[in-house]
Amino acid sequence: MKHYLQFNDLTADEYAHIFARAKEIKRKFKSYERYHPLADRTLAMIFEKASTRTRVSFEAGMYQLGGSVVHLTTEGSQLGRSEPIEDSAKVISRMVDLVMIRTFEQTKIEAFAAHSRVPVINGLTNEFHPCQIMADIFTFEEHRGSIAGKTVAWVGDGNNMANTWLQAAAILGFKVNVSTPRGYEIDPKLLGSLGLSQVKNRGSSYEFYSKPLDACQGAHLVTTDVWTSMGFEAENTARKAAFNDWCVDRKMMQAAQSDALFMHCLPAHRGEEVEAEVIDGPQSVVWDEAENRMHVQKALMEYLLLGKVNT
Ligand code: CP
Ligand code: NVA
Numbered sequence: 001m002k003h004y005l006q007f008n009d010l011t012a013d014e015y016a017h018i019f020a021r022a023k024e025i026k027r028k029f030k031s032y033e034r035y036h037p038l039a040d041r042t043l044a045m046i047f048e049k050a051s052t053r054t055r056v057s058f059e060a061g062m063y064q065l066g067g068s069v070v071h072l073t074t075e076g077s078q079l080g081r082s083e084p085i086e087d088s089a090k091v092i093s094r095m096v097d098l099v100m101i102r103t104f105e106q107t108k109i110e111a112f113a114a115h116s117r118v119p120v121i122n123g124l125t126n127e128f129h130p131c132q133i134m135a136d137i138f139t140f141e142e143h144r145g146s147i148a149g150k151t152v153a154w155v156g157d158g159n160n161m162a163n164t165w166l167q168a169a170a171i172l173g174f175k176v177n178v179s180t181p182r183g184y185e186i187d188p189k190l191l192g193s194l195g196l197s198q199v200k201n202r203g204s205s206y207e208f209y210s211k212p213l214d215a216c217q218g219a220h221l222v223t224t225d226v227w228t229s230m231g232f233e234a235e236n237t238a239r240k241a242a243f244n245d246w247c248v249d250r251k252m253m254q255a256a257q258s259d260a261l262f263m264h265c266l267p268a269h270r271g272e273e274v275e276a277e278v279i280d281g282p283q284s285v286v287w288d289e290a291e292n293r294m295h296v297q298k299a300l301m302e303y304l305l306l307g308k309v310n311t
Contacts, residue, residue, distance in 0.1 A: 007130040007167040021299035036066025041097040048103040057294035089115035119304040133164040135292040148173040153219035158186035176206040179215035181242040219256040223263040248274045
């Protein structure tokens with residue numbers, strides 16, 4: 001049994017398989033071709049934080065595969081009344097075939113997985129957002145071909161998205177240029193535990209830049225995220241001041257490759273982390289990115305429950 005708790009829970013070969021399946025599953029969806037490999041299977045979705053895309057993509061995706069879903073929130077379940085996560089895992093995983101969790105600390109989802117009888121998927125934690133990065137890379141490859149050897153510019157917070165981009169770069173062989181404001185860098189402890197080391201000018205892994213414009217030079221993809229992630233709202237005022245120069249604008253896009261793409265996992269704040277003319281402009285693929293959450297997650301659920309299905 002496999003869990004998907006962080007990006008490096010799967011290998012490059014497994015990603016190649018999932019992306020091939022996502023392409024086929026997307027084709028079936030677009031042509032209204034019925035595909036019900038998960039008939040009689042149930043997915044429990046546990047949300048300890050808000051969501052639009054993750055909720056809709058997992059729920060619609062599971063129904064489209066012939067399965068059904070149970071939606072739980074902290075407030076509406078005993079999780080909000082201090083039932084231990086381990087007990088919740090033991091109970092929920094006796095009744096369903098698959099669990100998706102969006103929560104706070106990574107240690108919480110790891111504790112759940114350790115006591116679960118069924119595969120557990122990370123739908124976002126403070127540390128990682130692997131389903132989103134999987135969708136982002138699938139989207140990049142749909143538009144531009146293989147991401148191997150390419151450069152991604154990360155402009156903004158050293159958050160769950162940034163951490164996951166770094167994991168993905170090491171696995172799939174591309175480079176991330178990271179520019180975060182001082183005080184909001186990627187957690188060095190996390191970098192150590194990921195076993196990632198900074199490689200300069202070698203076409204892979206990552207490099208830090210103090211100026212966001214420098215990080216965008218020659219990039220094939222420019223991407224950013226909200227200044228204040230869920231769970232960090234108390235820091236909002238300080239963050240607004242610190243992140244003022246980390247707004248992806250036309251100049252940053254001009255510094256990147258002429259055919260560079262722009263991505264944002266959404267929800268976005270126009271005028272904060274990105275100018276409206278960039279996110280709503282011709283280089284932006286944010287709507288494809290959001291839609292592809294569903295297609296890659298359907299392929300992921302198929303893989304976790306049925307193994308390698310032939311394409
Ligand atoms: N990008 C993403 O995970 O969106 P939601 O918070 O709406 O699920
Ligand atoms: N970094 C953001 C992503 C939201 C999808 C957050 O954690 O709130």
